[in-house]
Amino acid sequence: MTLPFIFLSLFTSLILRFSFTIFNRRRSRNTAVGFFHPYTNDGGGGERVLWCAVRAIQDESPDLDCIVYTGDHDATPQGLMARAIDRFGVTLLSPPKVVHLYKRKWIEETTYPHFTMIGQSLGSVYLAWEALCKFTPFYYFDTSGYAFTYPLARLFGCKVICYTHYPTISSDMISRVRQGSLMYNNDALVAKSVWLSRCKIVYYTFFSFLYGMAGSCAHLAMVNSSWTKSHIEKLWGVPDRIKRVYPPCDTSGLQVLPLERSAETPSIISVAQFRPEKAHSLQLEAFSAAFKRLDSTLPKPKLQFVGSCRNKSDEERLEMLKRKALELNVNEHVEFHKNVTYRELVRLLGGAVAGIHSMTDEHFGISVVEYMAAGAIPIAHNSAGPKMDIVLDEDGQQTGFLACNVDEYADAILRIIRMPEMERLVMASAARKRARRFSEQRFYDDFKAALRPILCHVSK
Known part of the structure; x- marks a missing residue:
């Protein structure tokens, strides 16, 4: 199945969906926050942020159900709760509900030998489509950096929140291509070729424009550092919606x-x-x-x-x-x-x-x-x-x-x-x-302070 066919099908299905579900499922959406985190077993800082974010929302808004969208098929509510404490020392107040995703291959880097960034970004839209069709929350919370999913989540009527660990594209990446620097995202073939480098600069520039448009759809964007904040503000152009919240460190x-x-x-x-x-x-x-x-x-x-x-x-x-x-x-x-x-x-x-x-x-x-x-x-x-x-x-x-x-x-x-x-x-x-x-406590304090203005759900 080719990507053009996938996204044509997605667009057609989207139109059909909204024709008969526009007034549906409001009750369940008002009481849920869905965390888009396809890899709940990566073991890194991003997963720690996920579990601390779940815990913070359970503290701040106990009436909100926490849903985790994961591509790990063996994940269970009790298993994820145990993992949070075993791997990160984070004690959840209750097990999160789980929505299993089966199209995660579309965000794997191995699926796209070339044009990996845009391939994974478009693939994330397809994966988010699967997630939101299975369960549509009132709050869509991306903790993995898939900004291209934000316009889709807004089409589904969600308030979009994200915790961004790093920009998918940055001016630094474009500068390295211009300078011919060898790195994991700029191989020797491109670095040695003036023509290929120019093509890559055009590609990066176009991608950064699309990335900025998608990111600007977030109602609230939390970023993890001064460096990330400066790049995201420049790329997304919505500085009033961007808050620096240092990640939780043990x-x-x-x-x-x-x-x-x-x-x-x-x-x-x-x-x-x-x-x-x-x-x-x-x-x-x-x-x-x-x-x-x-x-x-x-x-x-x-x-x-x-x-x-x-x-x-x-x-x-x-x-x-x-x-x-x-x-x-x-x-x-x-x-x-x-x-x-x-x-x-x-x-x-x-x-x-x-x-x-x-x-x-x-x-x-x-x-x-x-x-x-x-x-x-x-x-x-x-x-x-x-x-x-x-x-x-x-x-x-x-x-x-x-x-x-x-x-x-x-x-x-x-x-x-x-x-x-x-x-x-x-x-x-x-x-x-x-x-x-x-500290972890500072994360909780800053995280809750950033969230409070947007947590306007009906407590029923």
Whole structure:
């Protein structure tokens, strides 16, 4: 089935639907908020936001039913409630209702070898069509960044709310294409060709126009950082509807961990999904470079990768990292922990002297805050959220390191390993204090404050 046929069918069905359902289902819509989150098992910061958002709405408006649209066919209300507490420490007041989606393949990146962004965006409309046909809530809440679904949700009569972790397209992406930079979204073939680069710039410019039009349909848009806010305001053109709400970070649970760490084998932890933009290879290369420069009198560190796999591509990426560790001859000092429980994550964070993060233009960086709260000194990418919001001085004291390339990351790793214990404790203490600015409680307070003006449903 081709995409043109799919969207022609969707449009025809839409017209027919509204001809006989325009006055229907009002009663159920008035008491429900539907969370569009096709991957409820991704294990990342986005899933934490989902469960904290559900909990916040259950606190603020107990009369509202919470519905989760998911493409995970084994998901059940009780199972999702258990997952929220097991993986993220979030206790829901009641199990969310579940609407299963069966057209999730249309948002998989593997479905679109080329023109992936626009393919996934249009595919999300098709998936949202399935969701809204199965159940039409009064509030449609997107927690996964599928802005192209907002016009459709408004056609279904929903109030549209979103929590945007990052813009699908940004001026930074267009600039990198102009500069011929190699990245996960700009391969070598395009970077080396002037003609292909110009075509991609036109494509990105057109896509950003469509993205802005779709995003402007949101009644309320919450964004997770100063960097994301500046881009979304520029792209969507509705600054009065955009509120910055820092994502919920488990600072309270992690701050009880002791700051003292074992000096025998310094542990450097990396917490991130095994996705291409997380740049795990750079971390391995930096660790290898630091390992080679390490004084023989100092203890040998270990690097612990902790993350989840969403699909087969992520699994293959994880296997590639294992092979790369072997090639760099550091495999005996590198560990891989896949899909760990929340309790296990806390244990690993509690033993780390440092936490490494290497995604360029990370919209926020929940893992960086978690490092700081747990007492692990962060080594984060010198861009976007970590640079603008997180790894800043606290009371004049440095809270971590920012880096851009292999050498800078290697230098930061060596500085932490060579750091006297008292100096490390002072920096870790300052980092922990700064992490309190991004607590789960602050998320709940800011989230509820942003929602209150729009929660105008009839309480019956």
